[in-house]
Amino acid sequence: MSEQQLKVDVAVIGAGTAGLVAHRQARVNGAERVVLIEGGPYGTTCARVGCMPSKLLIAAAEAAEAVRSAEQFGVKPGPLEIDGAAVMARVQRERDRFVEFVVESTQRLDPAQRLRGWARFVGPTTLEVQADDRQPVRVDAKAVVIAAGTTPWVPPSLRGLGDRLLTSDSVFDLPRLPKSLAVVGAGVIGLELGQAMHRLGVETSILSIDERMPLVSSAVMQDQARELFTARLDLQLGISELQAQRRDDSVVVSWNDASGRAREGTFEYVLAATGRRASYDRLELQHAGIELDDRGAPKFWDERTTQVGDAPIFLAGDVIGDRQVLHEAAGEGRIAGINAARYPEVRAHPRQVPIAIMFSDPNVAIVGEIPDPDSEGCEWEVGEVDYADQGRARVIGQNHGRVRIYARRCGELIGAELIGPQAEHMAHLLAWSIEQGMTVTQARAMPYYHPTVEEGLRTAIQALGRKLKMVSKQGPLDCGPGT
Template identity: 45%
Template sequence: MTQYDVDVAILGAGTSGMAAYREVVKHTDRVALIDGGPLGTTCARVGCMPSKLLIAAADAAHEARHTDKFGVSTGEVTIDGVAVMDRVRRERDRFVGFVNDAVDSFEDRHLIRQHARFIDDTTLELADGSRLTARTVIIATGSRPIVPPPFKTAGDRLIVNDDVFDWQDLPRSAAVFGAGVIGLELGQALSRLGVRVHLFGLGNSVGPLSDPDLVAYARDTFKSEFAAHFDADTQISRDGDKVVVRWTDKGNAADTGEERFDVLLAATGRRPNLDTIGVENTSLILDERGAPRHDHMSMRADTAGDGLSSIFVTGDAAIELPLLHEAADEGRIAGENAARYPEVYRRARRTGLGVVFSDPQIAIAGRGQGDLTKAGIDFAYGEVSFEDQGRARVIGKDKGLLRVYAERETGILLGAEMIGPAAEHIVHLLAWTIESRLTVIETLQRPFYHPVLEEGLRTALRNLAAELEFGPNPPLRCIDCGPGG
C-alpha cells in the first residue's frame, strides 16, 4: 500500500473543517488540519453572530420608537453609534474566542498554520515549500464576499459585510447593493440605527423567497420602511469623499434619481475560496462556477478517473447552502467518509431550513414554491395573513404572510415559505413536521395553544386541508378559532 504522511488532510478550520476534524479523529490519529488564515469561523467573525448583534441594537431602537400604539410614550430615541459598535465588537470577539478555544483543544501536532494547494489529488504543497501527502483530502476552505468590478469605482468607500463589524462608529449614509440575506439584514439594521440607507437589488428578488406573492409582499413591506429598488440599473462614481449612485428602476423608467453616500456596502453574495488551492491540478470535475462537482449525500467530489475520488468538499466551498448547520452536517459526513475511505456512505440530509433575521423575518422550510414547480410536483398551498391574526394584532407585529405546500395526492407536507413575526420559531415546527413526513391532517391533530402566533400556522393548514378537499372550508373570519372552532 502507498504510504502517506497522513490519512486525512483537512483544508480549512472553519465550521465544516472543525466538524470534519472531530469526526476524523474518531477513526485515526493521522490527520492534518491546515489553515493559514484567521481562525474563528465565518459565522463568529463576520457572519451569523456579529450581524445579529447589530440587528439586536437596531430592533431595540425600532421598538422604542413605536410604543405609541400601546399608549406608551418613551420620548426621543437617540443612537450612540460608538456604543453600538463597541458592543458588537466586544461580543463578536467573545464568540470568536469560544471558537478559538475549541481549536486550541485540538492536538497541536494536528494543526498546521499555513496555506496549502494541491499538486495532485493526494499531494499538497504548503506555504513554506514543504509537501504533505494524504490518503484523502477534505476541502473546507470557506468563502469570501463577491465584489463586482463596477463597485471598485467607490475606492476606499467600498466595504463588504466583513468590514462592518470592525467599525468604530456608524456612517451617516450607505448604499446597500444586494437584496439577499446579507443585504436585507444589514440594510434594515443600519436604517433602524439612523443611517440613511438605499438598497439596490436585481431581478425583483427578496432573500430566499421564491413564491411570487410572498416576494411581492416582502418588497412592499421593506419599501415602506426604507428606500429600496429591487430591480434597478445603476451607475457608480466618486465625488470627493462621497459615493454617487445614479439609478433607474427597470420596471418604471420614470423612477430615476441620484444620491450621495458615505459608503457603498457590497452584499452581492459570496464566492468559494477555491481559486488559490490548485483544484486545477487535481482530477476533479469542475462545474461552470469552477467548483468541484460532488454528491451532496456523501460530499465526495466527482473525478475524471474511475469515479472513486479521494477528495471531499464541504461547507461554503461546496456552494450548496451557506449555512452554519448545513456546514457542520457536511463536515461530519465528509469526515466520516474521508477517514473510512474507500468505504464511503451516503447519508440522508436533514430537511432544509433557512431564516433571514429581518423584520418581519423571512423563513423557508423544506421545499419552496420555486423548487416544487421546477420539479413538476403536483402540490397545493394554504396561506394565512398575519395582518388579521389574533396574537400578531395584540403585540403589534401584524405584518406577514405564510404559505404551506403539500403534495396534492397524499397530503404530505413538503415545504413552506414565510415572511412574518416569529418566523424563526414557526419554521422550526414546520421543518420538524416535514422531516417526520406528516400529512396536513396529522399536523392539525397536534396541539395549538391560544392565543399564540402558531395559531396562524394552524389557519394556513386548515386552508390547505380545504384546498386538498381533506376537510371543510374554515369560517371566513376565523381569528385563531378557539377550541372546536
C-alpha cells in the first residue's frame, strides 16, 4: 500500500485543548500549512472525561448533601430519595452537550487542516499517520507540536476485573449509580469522585497506598486535610498488599490497612483513580532524534518555550505531566504554536501563577510557590487563619479548614494553601494578587466585604504583616537578591 505525501509547516498531534490552541496560534503566527492530527474521538479531555462530567456528578452530590444538612438551619425536608439513573442521565446529557460544542468547532476547521489517524515518528520531523480505513499518510513538517494527552493508568492488581473495572474515562458512562464502589487512589480524582459517590448514597471506600493528601504540602495542612476527610469518608491511607478478584458480578478487594491488619470488602465496581500517563506509546519517539528518559518521554524540555532540547519539537498540554489543567494546557498550546510557527526563532514566554483546585467538600487549593519548610535561610514567612470561628463560615454551617498565605521577607506574596468553604474562589483572588506582584501591604489595603469568607484572607494577611513588621502603608521593601 503506497503512502500519500503531505508537506506542512507545523504538524500538531492531538486535537484536545492544547492541540486546538496550538493549531490556531501556529496559523496566526505565520504558518501557512498547519495540520491537526487526531486518531481518537474529537472532544477535549476536560469536556469528555474530565472537568465537566466530574463537576456534574459533584453538583448532584452537593444537592443531596444540602438536603441532609438543612436541618441545622431549622429546615426539615422530607425523606431524601436519589434516582441513580436520573443522576447519570443528566451527567451524560450535559457532558454530551459540552463535547458537542468542541466537536463542532473542530469539524469547522478546513478539512485540509485536519488529518484523522494515529501519528508515529519515522524521522525527526516526519510522521506516518495511519487510520484503519485508509492508506497511511506521510507528513513532512518543519516543526511538530506533541499534544497527545494522557490515558488512565491501571495497576496490575486491577487489570483482570473486566467490566467491573472503571476509570475516569468510563465511570461517567454508567447507566445508573453503583450500589457500592471501591476507589483505588486518593488523589484529586479519587477524592472528588469518591466523595461525590458517597454523598449520592453509594457505599464507598477510598483506598490509597500513599499516606499523603493531594495538593497541600505543609505538615499542618496535611494534618488538617486528613482530619477533615477521614471524618467524612471511609478513607484509608497507607494501605499495602492490595488485591482484587472478580466474583460473579462483584469484586472482592483485600488489603492491609496502615496498621498491618488484613481487611476485605465486596464491591459492585472498582474505580482505578491511580493517575493518568502521557500517551507517548504510539508516537515511537525513538525516531525523533531526541533524548528520552526511562519512561520513553522527552528528557529535556523548557517550560518557557515548550521546546524539546534544541529540536523543532514542542510539547503542550497534559502529555507534559506537570500542570494537568485546562487553562495551563491552553497556555502551553499557545506558546508551542507560536514557537513552532516561528522556528528557529524560539522565544521564552512567561507562565502564569500555578493554581490547582480540588472540588471536594471542603475545597482544597494551592496557589503559586509553596516554600520548603527546611529551605536554607527561610527567606519567607507565613500567615494563617483557622476557619473554625470565621464569621461567614459559621453562618453557612461550613466552619472548618485553614488558609496559609506565604510571602517573601520583602513582603511580596508568593503562594497559598487553602482548605475550606469556597476556597475555589479565594484561590483565584490570591492567584490574581500574586500574578500582579502584590505585596502584603497592598493586599491588606484591599476592600473586604462583611460578612464573607474572604475576610478570612484578610486575617491571614494581617498575621503575615505583623510577622514581617509591615505595619505602615508604605511601599514594599527591596525584593532584590539576598533579602
